[in-house]
Amino acid sequence: MNRPFVFINVAMTADGKIDTFQRRGAAISSPRDKERVDQLRADSDAVMVGGRTLLDEDPKLTVKSEARRAERAARGLTPNPVKVGVVSEAKFEPHSKFLHEGGGRVVIFTTPRTSNEQFAFLRSLGVEVFVHEGERVDLRAMMQTLHELGIKRLMVEGGATLNFELIRLGLADELYAYVAPMIFGGDSAPTLAAGSGLExxxxxxxxLLHAESxxxxxxxxxxxxxxAA
Ligand SMILES: NC(=O)c1ccc[n+]([C@@H]2O[C@H](COP(=O)([O-])OP(=O)(O)OC[C@H]3O[C@@H](n4cnc5c(N)ncnc54)[C@H](OP(=O)(O)O)[C@@H]3O)[C@@H](O)[C@H]2O)c1
Structure with missing residues (x-):
């Protein structure tokens, strides 16, 4: 199967949590880590998030640094990478930052659970929408499509369920984890990889390719x- 090079990036606590039990997108990255993430985005063709992160937090997913956007433009690229959302039932708000900020290409993979009104709304904005039959997005087919769209390097920015499914299916090549010196605890707080789990x-x-303190x-x-072992 042809697919992009895929890497997952997370910021997590020492107990592996990527958010608190409140699930409000808790800040975990340090200022230096935010710069590292911005550089990873600037070096990617596309940046992807899962449905819950997308709809609950509405991330902009843009390159923050003007110098990095200019550097992309100098390489003949759009200032921001393509944004990709994986969402079983798309329910975007009219003024969604994910859809509107940055002015670049947006690609949504979804299922027939999304309403006709949402499809019409997304298409009116020029969003490229791919609909997969079934309850959830077919991640293998999605990777093939992204390859066909010219995405060679894909950055995945969570959340826990999407991370796990990509890892389980052998669709992720590398993982970056910034481990912050703090503990959130909480049975329901999401970890780096959730889903059904593995024996x-x-x-x-x-x-391990690299470690830095x-x-x-x-x-x-x-x-x-x-x-898998
Ligand atoms: N610290 C970090 O680096 C970081 C980064 C990003 C997110 N987060 C945190 O992660 C949490 C959200 O993670 P999450 O696990 O709840 O959700 P998620 O991974 O963001 O989104 C998963 C959702 O995507 C949809 N989906 C459609 N097709 C799928 C497929 N084939 N495989 C997997 N998912 C598919 C599913 O919706 P349905 O269930 O409706 O089918 C699923 O619930 C938030 O608390 C957020 O703050 C942390």
């Missing part, structure tokens, strides 16, 4: 994601 014998193996107390980890 120990099926655990996905990681190979930062002056802000955080640790940056870069892993290659290998096949």
């Amino acid at each position: 120990r014998s099926a655990a996905v193996r990681l190979q 930062w002056e802000d107390g955080g640790v940056l980890l870069q892993y290659k994601i290998e096949r």
